Amino acid sequence: MPELPEVETIRQVLIGKRAGEPSLLGQTIIGSSLFWSRTLATPSPDVFKSFVKGRTIVDVNRRGKFLIFILDEGYLIVHLRMSGDLRKASNLGSPRTVEPVLPHDRAYLHFATGWGLAFNDPRKFGRLWLTPDPQQVLKHLGIEPTDPQLTPEEFHQMLHTARRQLKPLLLDQSFLAGIGNIYSDEALFQARLHPRRTSDTLSETDSAELLIAIRHVLELGIQHNGASIDWVYRGGAFQNYFQVYQQTGNPCPNCGTPIERIVISQRGTHICPHCQTLQPEKN
DNA sequence: AGCATTACCCGCACGC
């Protein structure tokens, strides 16, 4: 379920930033349960279990679509991929429990307070890493879209250096970290740019508007607690504000032309064929 | 050579 806004929403819920939510901060882990071993990218289950026991959660950060649990020693990194979810629960049992509470529960952390954290992931694409050095996992990531150091001039330069189709470029986590299929479609629509447009054909104005659009849709997503689509992830409302994503056949909010669905890089892509032209406009 | 692009793959649930 995760793009940057959904992951950020989950982070805020986990650290108790939302009213009435208990916080993971300060919780001591008394043990763990693992129901699907491939959920654990590294280390081995035995090393994981012995190391994580007794650790305290100091903070929870986010980088791109990754969640980073800062422990008193080491880091637990989580990527939810397509269908992963994290939930706080008081019914996870003890570390000796072997039966998952819910279908598709893949791993638990059990806290000294009696409750715990469950990682649920129907499609089994999500991964956990326990590492002494987060850079081992995160080093390939590009800049955060909201980083103030990312100026319009810098972004324009990046687009011209890359020389790639805009949509696959925005989905490339080494270019910008955190954008996925929904927010790339929404940002490209807001900037009135065709997803197949080559990145080095953008004018300085185009680049600046794309950066504004990216930041705007991400911020809007966070404001609405992310998007809830399909059967995964609950609580978000950004799906009610989609302009083009999953709007195939519906009128473009800008010009009324029916939204079209095309496929780029194996990903469903939604555009207004009238507002988002492939060729740069001639003056 | 070195990119950029494309194909395929990975479990599972859901809608048509």
Next chain:
DNA sequence: TGCGTGCGGGTAATGC
């Protein structure tokens, strides 16, 4: 029942 689709991304093959 069967098929297409999917909030992701790694790897391998192919193309320029």
